Amino acid sequence: MTRTELEKRLLAEQDLKYREFHTALLPGIDPKTFIGVRVPTLRKLAQEFSKNASPAEVEEFLQSLPHRYFEENQIHLFIVEKICDFETCLRQVESFLPYIDNWAVCDGKSPKALLKDTTRFESKALEWLKSDKAYTVRFGVNMLMAFFLDERFREEHLKRVATVDENRFEGADRYYVQMVVAWYFATALAKQWNVALPYIQKKKLSPWIHAKTIQKACESYRIAAKEKALLRTYK
Incomplete structure (x- = not known):
């Protein structure tokens, strides 16, 4: 799976009613940055991307900041929290922290490494x-x-x-x-x-x-x- 394919999958999973509901919970965020994909699906896509994309593709995605979509930010931390190496995990967390601009991306993440x-x-x-x-x-x-x-x-x-x-x-x-x-x-x-x-x-x-x-x-x-x-x- 490439980054382009990941974006296509996100757009294919769009739920407009959920998008409307979720944007109301984050009034300070530009609605245009929301696709409208539920969290379980985002976790699944993060797992698929980590598993099927090449390491170079994954690294390119993690370095491509800021992301365009809210859902890409969610996927970013879902990938990072599964990294097993301490140094890599910490580096990725600290690289991404300045780009978090809402509670939904910030909360509920567990970088256990x-x-x-x-x-x-x-x-x-x-x-x-x-x-x-x-x-x-x-x-x-x-x-x-x-x-x-x-x-x-x-x-x-x-x-x-x-x-x-x-x-x-x-x-x-x-x-x-x-x-x-x-x-x-x-x-x-x-x-x-x-x-x-x-x-x-x-x-x-x-x-x-x-x-x-x-x-x-x-x-x-x-x-x-x-x-x-x-x-x-x-x-």
């Missing part, structure tokens, strides 16, 4: 929090939330996420940074209650993130009713 060197992975995730690109920050928080809230957790992570400077960003960018920080702390309350709770008790988060964290935590099935009742007292 980065776990082959958790020290460097952790360092990079914390470094991404300081980026002037909103979705690089969001990606960094996502990585800490997905891979560093269980056995790899360190209290330092809470401090670093809590001090993300949301005021560097405006409009939708600021909102999506704020949302991921709230999501992170709601998840931390579910997984690391004792060390995360003081951030709510002492109101260490900005007012909007504080309120949204409590809301999301109270919506979580992983937090007990007694703990939710306590959280509500800190609204």
Whole structure:
């Protein structure tokens, strides 16, 4: 499969109703960049392209930035998250991060090869929090939330996420940074209650993130009713 064939396959899988639905969820993105292909199909096409295209074709696709279509951006990270070599995976992630401009491409990606060197992975995730690109920050928080809230957790992570400077960003960018920080702390309350709770008790988060964290935590099935009742007292 060549890049031209991949684009033809994407266009052949177009669902106009889904395109209309999805563009409404991403109002800041040019509708002309959406084809309208569902995520399971994109994952399937990413797998087929990785398997059937030559390594040179795949590399050319990964280097051809920015991509024309939203769906190509999705496929890009679906390919990258399946790379097995740590150095290659990290290089490809960092090359692509500046081109992410929406939550849908940013979220739900699991580059597990980065776990082959958790020290460097952790360092990079914390470094991404300081980026002037909103979705690089969001990606960094996502990585800490997905891979560093269980056995790899360190209290330092809470401090670093809590001090993300949301005021560097405006409009939708600021909102999506704020949302991921709230999501992170709601998840931390579910997984690391004792060390995360003081951030709510002492109101260490900005007012909007504080309120949204409590809301999301109270919506979580992983937090007990007694703990939710306590959280509500800190609204």
